[in-house]
Amino acid sequence: MAHHAESSDPSAPKDAAAPPDDTPAAPVASALDDPEYRRGVVELLGVLAFGEISACERLVADSQMAPDLRSKVEVATMAAAEFDHFEVLRDRLVEMGEDPFDAMEPFAATFGDFHRKTKPADFLEGLVKAFVGDGLAADFYREIAAYLDPVTRTTVIDTLSGTGHSEFVVEQVRAAIEADPRVGGRLALWGRRLMGEALRQAQTLVAERDALSAVLVGGVETPGLDLTAISRMFTRITEAHTERMARLGLAA
Template sequence: MPTGHLLSGRFYRPSGSTLSHVPSDPLDDLAFRGAVGDVLAVLAYGEISAFSRLATDADLAPTLAGREQLARLAMTAFGNYDLLAGRLRELGVDPEDAVAPYVASFTAYHERTRPSNWLEGIVKAYVGDGIATDFFREIAAYVDPTSRAVILRALDDQVRSDQLLDIARVALIADPVVSGRLALWGRRLMGEALSQAQRVAAERESLASLLSGRFGGPGFDLAQLGEMFQRLAERHTDRMARLGLSA
């Protein structure tokens, strides 16, 4: 019988611990706390980046109604950033310091996926951010319950997803000729988003440890990682289908 305790349904045992050394709070393990902080930091930087991109897209919207919708979505993204940054502060982490290791990686990703027009930017927000949301919902199962609740609240993007979908659909109806190009754009976003997720996890030892199961449960083996990315691909296909585009 393994020693340790359950962390919301997952077996948690800090590296090298014995029964007598199991912390009363899993966050007492500084390595685990650091990994949780990294998850929160990646998400926080993603949300502040989404705020900036949606605000820019709002300025470019062809109608006042579209501008208003995107401005409100930008405000929601900033609220999510505030929520995640608040949790980082509760853990004794400065948000600016926490996100610093991810700035270059995110900047490179956004450079590789720079939209050529307003509609591509909307599809990127809908598809690319949706893939990232799915990925971090998977990872949220490995953090402490309080941080998980914060993360899942920040990732509750149904309203944002639905509104972006509506905006994109209206634009596609007005100009159906662009459908083929946007389908290719969606495929490119899928590949880049998955590569970005893998890159971020590999670059930070704490995130790799979290996924490998060092802090609890069996973690992801190669087969389980494959299954996770298959789930992400299937959800991407569903999103593209809702747009009326092939994945």
Template sequence: MTTVETRAVVDLLGVLAYAELTAFDRLAEDARMAPTPAGHAALARMAAAEIGHHDRLVRRLGELGADPAWAMAPFVPALDGFHASTRPRTWLEGLVKAYVGDGLAADFHREIAGFLPEPDRSLILEVLADTGHADFAVREVRAAIAAEPALAGRLALWGRRLVGEAISQSQAVIADREQLARLITTGTGDVAGIGRLIDRITAAHTERMRTLGLNP
């Protein structure tokens, strides 16, 4: 890898490592809104999976000679900002955030990982692979909407707000990290390539909203 490439890889591993750490915090916090111990444990299990991923990313940062805390630091404001502005007020909002928000972030990071050399491409794809816990969120949200159809409108609004906040924070991060921005523009090839990337991410998001029974 060239120095420029290494810097972009460290950026991507850093943002992901911090994303997993904050995802742990938020899922653990939201778990406490669960109406049953089974729901509580299900969200706690999602949180536990995140910390396993975090550990693998931190290990790889160490192999690359990067200080993990230093690599994560530039992304703290954007990720903390995202979570502060999308704090779920209910158990169902927490589940929608866990499913829609994490899905969106995973898609975005997966696209960028495609531009990286090995072994980092595979590491990131593995870390982002769905751990199957998402099924739980889908089941719960669908059941709640079936019991109270009026919920669908409010939760759809919430889903759209999550995307809006995610996009605005991602733009801020990319504008601020030159190597990361270059990786994306080089990887996608041109403006049309960036457009297609955004289309793919949007399509997957729409699909997830539909899976939950929400109007995208």
């Protein structure tokens, strides 16, 4: 009987405690009630979502260049991970009452331009692009995430988790260089080109989107980035790129 009383008692307080469970969402709601900040968040989620779906498309196309079935499956797995990330971002926009496709559409031209200028010539270039390009994007958005409200920050960080392909890419690139050292020089140049285009894309996005840049220079209850902080941010991104290239056995 005592156990009966104990098992029914907790359920009553649980119901009674339900309203306070909503209270942690209050600060987030007030942040997103600021129209300028909200626009910046919608733009950020839109650009991330477009980046994920275009990465998925790109990897599906690159898989056609795979030399064998194992490689094709590895690249398809990367594409599936990118699509999973896209779904998280899309669902968050819907949760906010936004049309995810309207939020993504403004970034079609920027990503289209980037992918036209960085079309891989072969399977190895495609792998390096996936490894380096995704890493650079993740570094950039992770830096921005520090200036976001907790819910948006968590969403962004969750979608920047690795797609589980780094070891496969490192293996493939290092094996190719070992088989033909000349491949290393070509891929190193390719990596530098990717870095240049990715940084230009990031600067274009921030320069063209007022609300997105407003989030960077200061959001609700968050400090902004001054010029010194922006300089340090790009230094960190460049250093991380150098380390990534070194993992592949390439000079940055």
